[in-house]
Amino acid sequence: MIDYITPRTFLFATQAVVFSVLLFVFVVYYRTFLRKYVMYWLVSIAMLSLSYFIKAFLPYTSVDLASNNWHFIAEFILQTCQYSFLFFLVLGVFNAKTHKAIPNKIPIAGLSLIIVVSLTTTLWFSFDPSQAFNHFYLTISLPSFIFGCSFLALASYLLFDKTSYFSSKVLMYFAAVIGLRYLIHSFISIVALTEPWFRQLELFLLYFDVAAHSILGFILLIWMQGAERFAAINAINRAQYLGKHDSLTGALNREQVMAKLSDKIHELSQANKTNKNQLKLSVFLIDIKQFKFVNDTYGLKIGDYILGEIASRLNHSVFMPQAVGRLSGDSFMFVIEFEQASHVDRAVSHIHELIERTFRYEQQEISIQASIGYCFYPDDADKAEELLQKANLALHHAETNNIATVAFKEGMQAQGRHLLIMEKQLRAALEHDEFILYYQPQLNLLTNKLEGVEALVRWQHPEKGLLAPSEFLSEIEALNMHNEFDNYILDKACQASERWFNLYQRRIAIAVNITAIEFQNEQLVTNIQNLLHKYSIPSRYLELEITENVVMTDIARAMDSIVKLQSMGIKVSIDDFGTGYSSLAYLRELPIDKIKIDRSFIHEVAINDSDLTIVKSMIDLSHGLGKRVLAEGVETVEQLNLLRHLGCDAVQGYFISKPLPEDELVLYLKRKKR
The missing domain is CATH 3.20.20.450 (EAL domain)
Structure with a gap:
């Protein structure tokens, strides 16, 4: 028993403790953020920690396993842990990069395959002392080859990934180095097993692996911290975006479109002081006719698609709108800059064409119409809220009288107050x-x-x-x-x-x-x-x-x-x-x-x-x-x-x-x- 307490045993035991602490950190991360990839890495680190624990008590000798059942069981568990470490590491990277849910049957199938491979390689040639070299190849050379190919494949995947960032690049270089290490070891273990320097090489790789696994732990921690920081930044950006845009259509919300209209009014008022050609704004309010009927007939999903498509069509209009916003359910604002009144007439026809163009969703074809009310800056008002109010009065007049388009006229305010x-x-x-x-x-x-x-x-x-x-x-x-x-x-x-x-x-x-x-x-x-x-x-x-x-x-x-x-x-x-x-x-x-x-x-x-x-x-x-x-x-x-x-x-x-x-x-x- 004294023979087992060697520097190598102490090193493995120390690594088992270190990775147990790292495992605790991963558990805390997972309970805090509930990320699926963290769970996969948690299992991977747990397998790595268990493998170091087994190595600390399993002599690295070619002792006949049949003479000691403990050796046989430990060898099987060690093989299983090492393969599981690799499998769940790769699985976590894939999930972290794609954010796609991995069916439960994949981890179960992977573990089943790992157990079969580990049991086969441990059993094969283990009871025949004359086949010790073959047993060595199955338990040492083959895993090295599998690890080498897997790490190089992981490095290639990260290399060609379009959403590469710092931690993934570091992991890519790490996987490439480790992949080469395992492939070289697999080759040398076959051709130079009996060479005197092979023992020295294995001792060097032993310390190299300890350092590499420690580095891997740090890389995964950096990845998780970076991912959560990136998620937090995205959440902040999304909150800021949603504070300015309608979440369904991507158009500006009411507050922002009014702010943009106010800014444009101020800009034009300054420009018109020095310009002979007086620029004006036309503020259109667009309301979709019988949109509730569309929702009731085709479903809310298609209704939402149509609203998003309307916003997209308006934003990409050839009239290059100064602002496009969604004010309420099926009501949009569309603001253009013009010099001649004929531009407004063409804009009205253009808006109707955009709305009335058939919407296609899967097998459905939907046609809708719109009512439009509009007014002018500075002819009708010189403030954003007043322009909105007067365009709304014109829109109400259009809907009430079943007219496609109505321009604001004096006297509509009285009708609005009457209503x-x-x-x-x-x-x-x-x-x-x-x-x-x-x-x-x-x-x-x-x-x-x-x-x-x-x-x-x-x-x-x-x-x-x-x-x-x-x-x-x-x-x-x-x-x-x-x-x-x-x-x-x-x-x-x-x-x-x-x-x-x-x-x-x-x-x-x-x-x-x-x-x-x-x-x-x-x-x-x-x-x-x-x-x-x-x-x-x-x-x-x-x-x-x-x-x-x-x-x-x-x-x-x-x-x-x-x-x-x-x-x-x-x-x-x-x-x-x-x-x-x-x-x-x-x-x-x-x-x-x-x-x-x-x-x-x-x-x-x-x-x-x-x-x-x-x-x-x-x-x-x-x-x-x-x-x-x-x-x-x-x-x-x-x-x-x-x-x-x-x-x-x-x-x-x-x-x-x-x-x-x-x-x-x-x-x-x-x-x-x-």
């Missing part, structure tokens, strides 16, 4: 239930009986009295309050239907106007189902009317909603038919139940041959497509008789009855109570 006041009053009216329904009877011309009623909304304003729809519906549309207002009216109509049945045991079909855009709401069918269930109303007593004053952006979505409603037994009709440019498209494509001819065609139908021809054609065409026809605005007996003669199915108008408040309509219900 702000109206929004507050309308929301208060919804909260306090100030809207009431009037009901206009509809007469069936075949049976001469009441076919149903149309619900017409009025506002019982606390100060202005009873207001007609014309005094507030346009503001509801401008404020984009269709959804909550339509649902509110539907709820009131269903409440009335339930109330009439409970009091008078009568069911009357109620027709409720719904904006065409509401048919694109995925919750429409569900909301109506809930209302019918809540108030116990048979579906055939509810009719929905689509108005033509809102252009439908996706007729396929509307058709899908209508089919679902019809499958529930709810009738769907088109109101004010004939006043929209897309009327024939509606009639041909939408699976509606009833056509309501607009009053403008009925007013002179009895005295104007052109109107008579149009009304007759509408009735014949509708009947040919299996649709019922109701004429609005019937005010004379001549109109009624003519419509009956033309085959019209039903009528409504002042000749039949004016719109009635509920207390007057129920008088009719009481008379008909059975």
Whole structure:
């Protein structure tokens, strides 16, 4: 036992302690940062430390292993540790460089292969003293060859890596030197094993390896510190970038685009003092039409892709914008510098072309449109916030009136202030239930009986009295309050239907106007189902009317909603038919139940041959497509008789009855109570 306590034993034991301390440092690093590559290196250092511990107690002799089972087991463990050290070192470098997750099956497969190789090389020739040289080649020369090739391959990988930095370069040189050391040792151990100087060479390599492994430990520590410092710098840079840019699109955020606009205004104001050619700025606000529909139809992932692509197209515009920013969800700012007004007109057309160019994502092709509002510096304002406000007013005017592009004009501020006041009053009216329904009877011309009623909304304003729809519906549309207002009216109509049945045991079909855009709401069918269930109303007593004053952006979505409603037994009709440019498209494509001819065609139908021809054609065409026809605005007996003669199915108008408040309509219900 005394023979074992040699300088070499002490050296190996010391190295085992040193690498155990280094292992503790790696454990702390891993628990702090949870980097996968640190875990691989941690295992690698653990294997290296264990191998030194075994060497400290395993005599470096050619003693027959069969005579001592401890020698055999130790040799096997030593081989396994050395191969594992190399394997996990390389695995950690690959993970650190690529940041790609390594499947668990790879480390498991690698360890399995290492155990098989180690067991094979330890067992082979170990029980035959005459094969001692062959056993030496398997346990010494072969590992040296494998280590040499592996380290040189690692050096080559680091050499051709594009993201090289200091610690990786140091490791590259280290791996190249160590690779050459092992290959040279492998060659010499085969050709010069019996030479006297070979023992001296091995002693030199023993100390060389101790020093090399210590250096490797320092290199890995430097790598980890550098990587975390690099990660911290990246995090700081990213935080600074996100502080100035929108995280989704990469465009400037609102704060930064306004700061850049202010800087540009200051720059131009100074330049224009000395320049004869006065430079101006045009500030465009761009809003994507029906972007919620895109998200709902194609998914948020495609919606995010489109926003990023829009920002990219705007940033790379040939007009070389002074600033491009994303102000909110689907709203962008685009600022250009110009001298002549014609440049602005071309810029407007260019922006629309950029937005309307088809977006392609995987197998999807999506086309969208935009509304644009813009204003000028210094003509409209000389401060960034004022320019933004006025461009926003122009954009709002464009969206409200369904116009593609609107330039700011004086007077829009008053309209904006009016809308702000109206929004507050309308929301208060919804909260306090100030809207009431009037009901206009509809007469069936075949049976001469009441076919149903149309619900017409009025506002019982606390100060202005009873207001007609014309005094507030346009503001509801401008404020984009269709959804909550339509649902509110539907709820009131269903409440009335339930109330009439409970009091008078009568069911009357109620027709409720719904904006065409509401048919694109995925919750429409569900909301109506809930209302019918809540108030116990048979579906055939509810009719929905689509108005033509809102252009439908996706007729396929509307058709899908209508089919679902019809499958529930709810009738769907088109109101004010004939006043929209897309009327024939509606009639041909939408699976509606009833056509309501607009009053403008009925007013002179009895005295104007052109109107008579149009009304007759509408009735014949509708009947040919299996649709019922109701004429609005019937005010004379001549109109009624003519419509009956033309085959019209039903009528409504002042000749039949004016719109009635509920207390007057129920008088009719009481008379008909059975």
